[in-house]
Amino acid sequence: MPIAFSASVAFLRIQDFARRPASEQARLRAQLDAVVAVTAAELPAERRIVLDASDGVVIVVLRDPRAALRLAESALAASSAGLPLSVGLNHGTLKTAGKKGGDGLTGDGIAVAASIAQFTAPGRLFASRAFRDAIADAAPGQEAALVSAGTFNDPGLRTHDLYKSDGNAVRRKSQRSALLGVVFAVALIGGGIAYRLSIDGEAPSVDAVLAKVPYWRELVQKVAH
Numbered sequence: 257m258p259i260a261f262s263a264s265v266a267f268l269r270i271q272d273f274a275r276r277p278a279s280e281q282a283r284l285r286a287q288l289d290a291v292v293a294v295t296a297a298e299l300p301a302e303r304r305i306v307l308d309a310s311d312g313v314v315i316v317v318l319r320d321p322r323a324a325l326r327l328a329e330s331a332l333a334a335s336s337a338g339l340p341l342s343v344g345l346n347h348g349t350l351k352t353a354g355k356k357g358g359d360g361l362t363g364d365g366i367a368v369a370a371s372i373a374q375f376t377a378p379g380r381l382f383a384s385r386a387f388r389d390a391i392a393d394a395a396p397g398q399e400a401a402l403v404s405a406g407t408f409n410d411p412g413l414r415t416h417d418l419y420k421s422d423g424n425a426v427r428r429k430s431q432r433s434a435l436l437g438v439v440f441a442v443a444l445i446g447g448g449i450a451y452r453l454s455i456d457g458e459a460p461s462v463d464a465v466l467a468k469v470p471y472w473r474e475l476v477q478k479v480a481h
Contacts, residue, residue, distance in 0.1 A: 260351040264317045264324035264390060265365045268292070268331055269373035271340040273311035284339065288313060291334045291341075295327050307360055312341075312373070314366055321347055321390040322398060328381050329421065335379035344372030345383035347390035371410040372418065385417040 268291075270284050292313055296304055303323070305316040317324035328343045335341050348365030368384055376382045383402055392399040402419035409415050 258352045260349055260363070262347065262349055263319075263365060264321040264345070264347045264387060265350070265369040266315045266317065266324050266328045266331070267309065267312060267344040267346075267366070267369040267373040268315065268328075269309075269312040269342050269344070269370075269376075271342060271378045287334075287339050288341075291331055291339060295330045298327065298330070299323055305361065307366075309370070314361075314369070316350065316361065316365075321387060321394055324387075325383070325391065325401075325421075332379060332381060340378040342373050342376035342378050343381035344369040344374070344376060345381060345387045346372060347384070347387040368410070368416065372408075372416065375408050375410075380420070382418040382420055385419070388419050 268288065270288060273281060273284065276284070292306060292315070296306060296315065299317065303318045303320065305318075307314040307316070315324070315327060317327065324345060328345055331341060332343060346365055346369035348363065348368060350361045350363035350365045353360050353362045368386075372382050372384060382405055388399050388402045391402070401422050403422050405418040405420040407415050407417055
């Protein structure tokens with residue numbers, strides 16, 4: 257039986273994915289997989305669910321909206337390394353799909369995050385009011401890091417209040433962002449290697465490729481702390 261629950265959702269969208277040639281789509285997919293491998297490493301496996309989307313990846317974060325925000329900000333560092341990502345953040349209801357709940361997830365939590373990501377320019381993230389409220393409930397005062405960015409209407413003609421990361425908070429994280437740039441440069445190279453190897457045979461996992469890159473896991477640990 258399908259189960260309903262609430263969680264935070266980060267929708268990582270590759271800009272103009274459907275318009276790109278198939279070869280470029282495959283390369284960008286491999287690079288995004290590498291980025292997700294790096295960012296998701298900061299969260300225990302039992303606190304996240306990763307789902308494929310037609311133009312990106314959905315990461316559902318359980319119990320901690322602040323972790324979803326950190327993950328989104330980390331993923332955006334990949335934009336400076338050449339991956340055209342935009343991120344939509346939302347907190348809402350999800351439910352397992354299929355008669356036995358084994359066919360993925362659906363719900364307004366994902367739908368709104370997807371709409372926000374589609375509206376957002378590459379290299380940026382926007383969050384819904386529901387997501388900001390979830391941070392306020394989890395850690396009062398921390399929601400101040402998200403400031404108003406205006407409103408937008410989704411395809412269903414619903415109006416959403418949007419929020420973006422505070423500029424001062426972003427500057428305070430500049431050193432961490434610089435290190436993330438190095439991490440993602442390595443990750444994107446690893447994703448490119450995985451794509452090229454897949455042309456000639458069975459595609460290796462991103463983790464398998466990155467495991468051959470010296471010190472990448474140590475870099476991830478430094479970023480996480």
